[in-house]
Amino acid sequence: MPQQDPDPHRAEHLDTTASNDHPADTPPTRQTPSGHPLRHSPLHLPHDRLAVTSLDERDGDHYVAFTATLCLDGTPVGEIRNEGDGAATRLRCHDPARFTERDMHEFVRDCRYRRQPTDEETVLDRLVAEYDLDTRLATLTPNSTMARTVDIDGDYCGDIVTVETDDLDRLDQPTGRAGLAIYLATATTSPCCRGWQIWRHDTWHRVAPLIR
Incomplete structure (x- = not known):
């Protein structure tokens, strides 16, 4: 005599899992965030709490160098710098109690650039460009x-x-x-x-x- 399934809904549950392309022994992957689109670039952010609030530009060795202030909820938490020498744009966090490099990495992980995962420099550069273009348009x-x-x-x-x-x-x-x-x-x-x-x-x- 066939044994009765102790969970009459188990088969239905497994079918549902399979239909979502997640094997029974594999945890679900993170969903792609819908995000907050920027006005001036094809970058979507997981939230709009991070933004550049000031920008200082100067002539670099090869390109325009800049220093920008990164704020979380309007409070400065870091400095974005590019020396204009061809090196990468970098962030220096100066308020670890509110925002750390790990927080930035998690933010970047949930960003999408042209609907694809991206890197920290791309996100930083687009945040700076967003502030720059908004400021120019306002004048x-x-x-x-x-x-x-x-x-x-x-x-x-x-x-x-x-x-x-x-x-x-x-x-x-x-x-x-x-x-x-x-x-x-x-x-x-x-x-x-x-x-x-x-x-x-x-x-x-x-x-x-x-x-x-």
Whole structure:
């Protein structure tokens, strides 16, 4: 006589586990965080409590050097530095009671850059860029906007051009965009540049390149 299953729901439970692609003896993997998207880069954060609140730039040996303040809930917890010599961007935590290197590693682990896991330098650089671009946008006059260079994946390259016009709405029209493309074609750009974007209506829009 067949033995009765002591748990009549066990088979159903195993079927459910299998349907979720988790073997019975393997713990479930972490779910990909939906995150908080940044406005100016394809980076999603696990929360919005970490942010850069100040930025000081200077000329480095090869690139722009910078020092930025990283805050947790508005309180400074670290300093982000890049010496502009080709070395990596680094974080120095100065309030271990509130935020440590381990906390940063856990934060980075849950970040997604272009929907993929990323590294600490990528996260730090994008947090700095987010503050930098927000600050620049906040200082624009009513008759101006901003264009930026982007790489092949649509991420910010570091080149900025302020665009002033008596009619910003004209930039939403094909003729206005064509004139803008002609103007931007004369600007000096970084080697990673693969195109331009214009800030309109609280988001970035692609500027179609000139057809030569």
